Amino acid sequence: MKKRLFFVLTSVLVLLLAACGGTSSSGGGGNKQQFLTIATASSGGTYYPIGVGMGNLWTQELQDEGIKATGQSSAGSVENIDLLRNGEAQLAIFQGLIGAQAISGSGNFEGNAYEDLRSISMLWPNVEHFLLMNNKVKTGTISDIDGTTFSVGPQASGTEQSTLIMMEGVNLTKDNIKPEYLGYDDTVSAMRDGRLDGGSAPGGIPVAAIMDMYASGVDATVLEVSDEQLEDINSIYNTWYRFAIPAGTYPGQEKEIKTIAQPNFLGVTKELDEDTVYKLTKTLYENLEFMYGVHDAAKDMTLESALDGLPAPLHVGAYKYFKEQGLEIPENLIPEEAK
Structure with missing residues (x-):
């Protein structure tokens, strides 16, 4: 309850600042200030430092665009869906399975689908x-x-x-x-x-x-995990993908291990405008070295793996960026807004 109250107060403060501040004087362009909250998880885990790092990156690189982003702690993936749904956060980090349940209205979200959930990118793999x-x-x-x-x-x-x-x-x-x-x-x-x-x-x-x-x-x-087993698992929730643990990852492990992984991914409400999400995605992938310095888990972030296992369609802004980069977008990730 304290965390939810914190998010509510943060959102109110954002609205007040937006109302009072009006526009940004930076660069002389009169850009409107845009305050974005990134919901993460508890401060002791990996989601929190990654979210804070992304917020710092976007605030630093997009200040002339009037964008300020802040990572905030939460109870994790399930609560993050509610925070997006209620407008208390604009972006969030999720476990792939929770995203799949939310978009389909099953599991934790039985009969309460969140169809407005969109993906921006896979961040790092959760290896089984x-x-x-x-x-x-x-x-x-x-x-x-x-x-x-x-x-x-x-x-x-x-x-x-x-x-x-x-x-x-x-x-x-x-x-x-x-x-x-x-x-x-x-x-x-x-x-x-x-x-x-x-x-x-x-x-x-x-x-x-x-x-x-x-x-x-x-x-x-x-x-x-065999190819057939992977296919059968994804027939329930389509969020896992092939992952090979390289030989030597663990002491005495002489051969690679063919397992699977699900993504920890960056999600967003589809209401966030296309231009903003395009800028966020572009800035993230043009500054991966910054993110690699935030946390070891971020070192798995690459353009080549950006779409791995995503359970929800891309936000139209992220879709635009990845298309420009020449990525082949699977049909299930093409947002209705782009069709």
């Missing part, structure tokens, strides 16, 4: 790691968790939600396993002690707990 003790491995794919004691992640977490969707894609439910609800470090510790067969630990590579798993000699592996 299904861990399993080697004595339980049969095919080497995620189907092998059938019949095991397996941690699906803390209850009500994003990890649990994405893990259950992946399981559904390979015709498994909690009834097929003995579920546990552990964090990453506790999962690896329980595997090491023989109390657990495996667990799900998605994250940007390398994941610290999995580094520990390999380094400490736990006789376990990261399971792969």
Whole structure:
């Protein structure tokens, strides 16, 4: 409630400043000031510094255009949808699965679709790691968790939600396993002690707990995801894409691991005007070195991966920029506004 109140007060302040300030005198152009709030997540995670970094970049580079952007903490992806919907934020960072649920009106948003959600860009990948003790491995794919004691992640977490969707894609439910609800470090510790067969630990590579798993000699592996399994998972929510964990990412890992990832992506309300979003997108991709200095996760941002796994159509302003850059835009990402 405190965070929601903060957003409300921030929005009121923005409106007052816009009303009182009128125009910007910078550059003598009389540009109207535009204040943009970027909803992120808790200040201890990755979303917050990335959002603050983007806000600083846009404010610095677009000050002559009258644009000022600020990253603000929130409760994360689910709340960020509400903040966009209510006009309390103009942009936000989301987990791909939450964006897919919001646009389709399912999962957390059953019967309450947010059809005005638009994508700007994939930011960095959330790489799926299904861990399993080697004595339980049969095919080497995620189907092998059938019949095991397996941690699906803390209850009500994003990890649990994405893990259950992946399981559904390979015709498994909690009834097929003995579920546990552990964090990453506790999962690896329980595997090491023989109390657990495996667990799900998605994250940007390398994941610290999995580094520990390999380094400490736990006789376990990261399971792969076949092309057929990827297709079946995306038939439920089309937000995952192929990702290969390079050999040597983890201690003693001699071969690449063919898994999948979902995007952490930058979303926006379609009401934000085309010109503004075009400028934001262009500025972001013309200053990637700035973002690389903000956080290690940002180093995965490239023009080539900008459209990977996006669950919602592009904003027409971002669509315009990516078309200019020669990217091939998948049909499902072309916004109605551009057709």
